[in-house]
Amino acid sequence: MGVPRYWREIPSRYNLIGKKCGVCGKIYFPPRSICPTCRRKSAGKMEDYKLDGKGTVESFTIIRVPPPEFEGKSPYAIALIKMDEGCYLTGQIVDCNLDDIHIGMRVEACFRRIQEDGKRGAIYYGYKFRSLKS
Numbered sequence: 001m002g003v004p005r006y007w008r009e010i011p012s013r014y015n016l017i018g019k020k021c022g023v024c025g026k027i028y029f030p031p032r033s034i035c036p037t038c039r040r041k042s043a044g045k046m047e048d049y050k051l052d053g054k055g056t057v058e059s060f061t062i063i064r065v066p067p068p069e070f071e072g073k074s075p076y077a078i079a080l081i082k083m084d085e086g087c088y089l090t091g092q093i094v095d096c097n098l099d100d101i102h103i104g105m106r107v108e109a110c111f112r113r114i115q116e117d118g119k120r121g122a123i124y125y126g127y128k129f130r131s132l133k134s
């Protein structure tokens, strides 16, 4: 992911602001300007919608051989989360024993450091998920 795109997306990433289609009520994250179901009818009717941040693990995988920038961080879990609003997010599961992660586990979004760019000194933050104690 290029840096300019990353920075442009920061407000929505930090606040989990998606879009709600004013026609069918479906919620999208990342935000979209047009609802793929309603298409032209949704033009101008997509409203900002803040996700609650809570969801359920639909599927997950344990990364043991990470890409170079995440070297030394493995093993870690990446999960597909179905948010309570109905959209799907992918993110790392943190603060949790890898053996405890399971399909159907309730999680909530939290903001964490994702990556440090040594050359530029930039630190990237984004959402990850942690177990939601009920």
Ligand SMILES: [Zn+2]
Pocket (backbone or CB within 6 Å): 021, 022, 023, 024, 025, 026, 035, 036, 037, 038, 039, 042
């Ligand atoms: Zn729609």
